[in-house]
Amino acid sequence: MGLYMEFTINSLHFPKFQGLFCNFISILIGRNCESFHSLTAAAAREREREREMGRRILNEALRTIVNAERRGKATANLQPISTVMASFLQIMKFRGYIKDFQVFDPHRVGRITVQLQGRVNDCKALTYxxxxxxxxxxxxxxxxxxxxxxxxxxxxxxxxxxxxxxxxxxxxxxxxxxxxx
CATH class of the missing domain: 3.30.1490.10 (Dna Ligase; domain 1)
Structure with a gap:
């Protein structure tokens, strides 16, 4: 199934060959072209949903930092985590907006503890x-x-x-x- 999805996504970049490829795949696996196109659309929607979910996680983490800053707290705990979130925090640390952050157990659910400096006024991630x-x-x-x-x-x-x-x-x-x- 993975190989099938790989071919379907790559074939859509060349509409000239799409019909020929569709016929070839339908003969090869015994399905008609309608199911072929619905599978490619479903895969694209699933990838977009996963990407949007990652952005939502980043946005929730950044809002947690802002809320902790407004309440005057010294630290903020962020969970779940991602590598993009760690990169975002690294930029904030380099520019002097947070003191430091530590990543705990990144291979499981993970947690990041951020030491706040009181300098962040607003911090948002775009979900689109x-x-x-x-x-x-x-x-x-x-x-x-x-x-x-x-x-x-x-x-x-x-x-x-x-x-x-x-x-x-x-x-x-x-x-x-x-x-x-």
Missing amino acids: RQDIKAKDIEEYRIRTLPTRQWGYVVITTPNGVLDHEEAIKQNVGGQVLGYFH
Whole structure:
């Protein structure tokens, strides 16, 4: 089934060959083309749902940090965790918005303990995909952040998860993960 799904997704990039490929697969596995197309659409929906779920987890973690900051707490516990969340926190630490964070048991459910500094005013993750080109990053930052003097937009790029300053310096675009200020 995995090989079948791999072929279906790759064949959709070439609509000219889609009909030929559909006929070949239907002969090979004995199904008609309607079930072939419904399987590809279902796989695409499932991938999008998984990606959206990861963004929701990141957004809930960032809101936990903001709420702990507003209550004046010294630490915040984040659970469940992801590698993207750790990268986001690494950027926040590098820019001086949090003191430190520790990851506990990353191979299971995991937990991250963040030591707060009292500097985060707002911090959000975008739950929808937003692609951004390298030349449009500065305009997006001006539109999103409340002031030009502080705050960072976090972008996932082919070079890794970067803030907007590093992305401009490296001249790479990507998808906007979120922002903090």
